[in-house]
Amino acid sequence: MNLVKKKIYIFISIVCAVFSAYSNAIGMSAFRIYLDQDNPQTDFIIYNHNTLPQECQLKLRHYAFDDAGKMTEYKGEEPLANSAESWVRFSPRKFTLTPQNNQTVKFVMRRKARSEAAEYRSYVSVDCGVEIKSDDDSKKEMISIAPKLVHNLPIIVRTGKLEATLNISNVNIKDGNVYFRLNRTGNRSVYGDVQLIEKSTGDVISEQKTLSLYTETSHSDFHLNLRNKNPADLILRFTENKAFGGTLIAEKDL
Structure with a gap:
């Protein structure tokens, strides 16, 4: 060298x-x-x-x-x-x-x-x-x-006291993933985790943690991997983190 x-x-x-x-x-x-x-x-x-x-x-x-x-x-x-x-x-x-x-x-x-x-x-x-x-x-x-x-x-x-609502829409299953939209309304942001959960066992199949939708944002799109599970056996759930000022839970069957 x-x-x-x-x-x-x-x-x-x-x-x-x-x-x-x-x-x-x-x-x-x-x-x-x-x-x-x-x-x-x-x-x-x-x-x-x-x-x-x-x-x-x-x-x-x-x-x-x-x-x-x-x-x-x-x-x-x-x-x-x-x-x-x-x-x-x-x-x-x-x-x-x-x-x-x-x-x-x-x-x-x-x-x-x-x-x-x-x-x-x-x-x-x-x-x-x-x-x-x-x-x-x-x-x-x-x-x-x-x-x-x-x-x-x-x-x-x-x-002061602020309010927010959250729901899940636009669910689409493609190429082993579930695609979906989180919709937010109100005068405060939301912050938490979204999980794909098996109904019969309660096991978490996949998840994204620490998601934020701020007050300027009405919606945001995400996806999770199905891990080869039957979509009919699964539920989508978003849970706000209580430590940061929220208690919202939104769920959607696949």
Whole structure:
């Protein structure tokens, strides 16, 4: 192997090793943050599973959704009407996460007098990373890379009593899958899991977890694999996650 190829090989090997090592370096206690008048504050924990310190920064970002649930990043100068930014405060926003340690970030809902019942949403961007320096045997070359995996977690703030309904429609069985539509109405989002369940045993055949339909979205399409089961023996069920402000259940026979 000539010297140039050897150097390229060493560089690629280092990059692959670093990204493999740090892709799972950061762990989090939740992938959604929820606040309302009964739950005005919550703790969110970030873990460093690696052996090097992580420099972390948290900030709010915003995304918009269309009627069918398509997500796009919002880049406008004025905040979105449903932004949660003025409704929440959190700290710390910037910190060093030492190896094999964790950091608790506290989120608190701001109190506002005479506020109307509504749902607000932003995204907490969790940006953590380290700088790795590696030298070759001659110690004449240095490689500096900063692998990062940015997580964007929705933060939902609800003021007052809000309602939503959900139903399942457009069921179609094709190529070993069941295709269907979740339909949402009301003034709040829904968040939960959809499962394909065997009627006789109650066993879960397949599922999609942590699905969200936000207030801009009236419907969204999904599919699940039948796992070679007879469709007549199965039922579709969507169950809202009670920990995030909902108790809806929607069912549909295939």
